[in-house]
Amino acid sequence: MFETDQYTINIGPQHPSTHGGLHVEALMDGETVVDAIVHLGYVHRSVEKIAESRTYTQFIPYASRLDYLASHLPTLGYVQAVEKLTGVEVPERTEYIRVILAELSRIASHEVFVGSLAIDLGATTGLIYCLRDRERIMDMFEMSSGQRLITSYMRIGGISYDLPDEFFPAVKSFLDNIPRMIDEYTGLISGNEILQARCQGIGILTAETALAYGVTGPNLRASGIAYDIRKVDPYGVYSRFDFEVPIGERGDCMERLIVRIKEIEQSGRIIRQALEQMPAGEVKDKVPKVLKPEKGKEVYHRIESSKGELGFYLLSDGTEKPSRVHVRAPSFVNLMVLPLISRGCKLQDIIANIATLDPVLGESDR
């Protein structure tokens, strides 16, 4: 009779679909996954340790490099944490600019998500369409900060420069384009029957498991829990905007995709409101050159990044350098459910699961 052996295959760290240096050791029985072990640390740069040997301001570019797909978001989280620690005030106009850029980053990150899901499932064209739209956001980032990917635009107590004049028509035309963009994604990617067959009912993450593992962000919302830090614990000026938190029901790959596509729409709404409400004025307050928070003061600040709850824990020892910095990386926490949702599915589903959990390895390995 047939006797089958289980065998392991190493998905990554050099693999087309692991979104960076992710290594999944999969125990397979034929094409079925028996178990999966996630190995991390291939992109470890000891960012937290670096932060301890830099001044508060010097760490901003490093924070940009955490989540390089939405680099405004980790810098925003970091500078807000430092502002909380030192009590630096932020001008009104800056808050709005930060919201606009953060939401643009979120859209860019979600576009990469949709596109990379498409290409991970084999639809090359889907990726190009998403990247084409993301390119317009990158152009806007270039206008504002001179950088496309790693912007390092946020400053403690403000931002580096005010937005240039050509930024506003660009962002308006981008916002007008969002419905057409979403139509296209729905037609080409989420409306495709093959993609639906490969995503529906795959990698189901129940609400209880998601909560138990500490999964946050769109992944948690796809499981049916409307938990969005922008609503639950608003930071900056988020409490002034009217937007919805799209949620799913089953928590499968399809819903994780749909939730993100809907979030692009909501982010567009927020940007529109921010553009309307934005006052004129200065963008940077007077901030002391050397920041020395009082000794022993600690702060934890969290924001809703495109991946989930991005938290910064800072502990001051009274010098210009922090004594301890910890990053609560949503990608890291979210990745931990990968073995759980991959057990019993096919090899191809692991790829879909990785893609829909949307890890950024720079952030999860730090």
Add this chain to the structure above:
Amino acid sequence: MENLILCMAHALTSWLVSLGLSPWWADLILLTLQWTTIVMIITFNVLILIWLERKVAGFMQERLGPNRLGPFGLFQTIADTLKLLTKEDIIPARADKWIFMTAPMFFIIVAVLLYAVIPMGKDMAVVDLNVGLFYFISVGSLSTICILMAGWGSNNKWSLLGAMRSVAQMISYEIPLAFSLLGVVMIAGSLNLSAIVAAQHKLWFIILQPIAFVTYFIAATAELNRGPFDMPEAEQELTAGAYTEYTGMRWALFFLAEYTNLVAVSALASTLFLGGWLGPWLPSWIWIIIKTYMVMLIFMWLKWTFPRIRMDHLMSFSWKVLIPISLINIIITGAGIQFLRGMGW
């Protein structure tokens, strides 16, 4: 124009005979020439096809595609080929050396063999076999073995997975492929491809056999290992599947063979369903080229639109959908023929 190539062949034969060669030798030389021509045409055609594929992909993805080398980037593929030729040929230490080395050669040989029976114009099949269609299907299915050789010989888990997928897929799709062609054979009453083309001089079989055409098209995509059925390669999950360990020209041979298969399958589709070389005004061999390229463009369109289907969905689609549909098609065709005969047609 119509008989240009045939006249050339006849002239050559008579010239050879006039040189004092016996007709048997003249035929042998002519056959060798025909094969060389076919191989040349295939290679040249693949160069164009790869360029075309990239251009089509570029067009669909709102970018330019190759555009640097030569007019419209036409020489890009040639440059790529030269690059591949100069690449280091790596044979993994733990590979089964002979199987690993011969797999791409067998693959290309099988692909070229397919062209023997396809009528590339009026009276222009190299071998006008009585059982041409049968030959085509049986030789076509041999390519599975070559992929299995590549996957097994590489001694790599990804390659083996790709090869196993390929075997499962080809066996499952061979059946609906053959069944879908049966309807055509029943109407034409022959397995000879030239006779099937001749039977379409009034009406193309795509009108009489639309279901068969669709099943053939889907099954052929799977047979060709092209997207959305490109399981053996499956770049995003199996890195490069059965071809993972191949480098340089060996790797290129697989692609050469796959494009060769693409042309053969498209040519068969146009022969069986689109009237083959039949067509007004233009010479017959131009007609079949036009039709073949039209079919190939549809293959490319599919590839660059759809995501890859999952392996188990692929299998259940074949066994639960395609095979029943093609069986029903055979029954309908048979009943229709019987009915029309009863009416006295």
